[in-house]
Amino acid sequence: MMPLHERLHREAHAYKDGNDRPLAAYTGLMAVYGAAVAGIAAAARSGRRELPDPRPWDVALNALSTHQLSRLLTKDPVTSPLRAPFTRFEGTSAPAELKEEVRGTGARKAVGELVTCPxxxxxxxxxxxTAGSVLAPRATRLATATLAALSVADxxxxxxxxxxxxxxxx
Known part of the structure; x- marks a missing residue:
């Protein structure tokens, strides 16, 4: 019987089909996300925070602010220093938005793909x-309202x- 790591390597190789797909790094990013969610849940539980009951307005506010925040982080010229270790500047793609090419391999490429994808x-x-609405609802509502206003203004x-x-x- 083939060892697990060898089977996983063989499956990853078959999946890639000759392309550079850093599956192990993607798995690492998913683990970081899962750990962050678990940490948020533990913080909410230890603080005995009640879960909010989102209303349609809350969903709309979070949708607009999520859209704006993701565009700011992945496309804005001012946030390009955050992406620079993982990307190469190629020009502009829209008003006040940059076009950047992901560079590197492995984890660097996986993070680059993440930070350039809204x-x-x-x-x-x-x-x-969502975490903010549980852990710091007033501050989060102010931040999401600001981002939502910016999204509508754009x-x-x-x-x-x-x-x-x-x-x-x-």
Missing amino acids: FCVGLWAATAC FLQYAYAAAQQAAGET
Whole structure:
């Protein structure tokens, strides 16, 4: 019978199909996320925090703030120093957004893929907002309201620019 590590290596090799897919590093990132969630749950339990009963407004506020926070972390020029060890600058992809290429292999590549993907960071951001609503509800509501307002403001900036462009073309 083949040892487990050897079977896992063989499965990872078959999955990759010649591509650079750092499955072990992805597993490590999932473990970090799981440990963070477990730590949040332990903190909430030890503090005897009651779980909130989210209303539709809370869900909308968290959705907008998660969207904004994930874009800020993964695309904003000011947060590029956080991504720089894992990426290479390639240009801009939209107003006030950078296009960066993931670099490296293994864990460096996996982290690079995470920190450049707003969809991937979205899970972490939503978890942070949810944890905050349990551990520090007032401060979290203020932070999420600020991020949600910024998200709506960004949308309005795009709408205004599109309206100006349409008015100029007519």
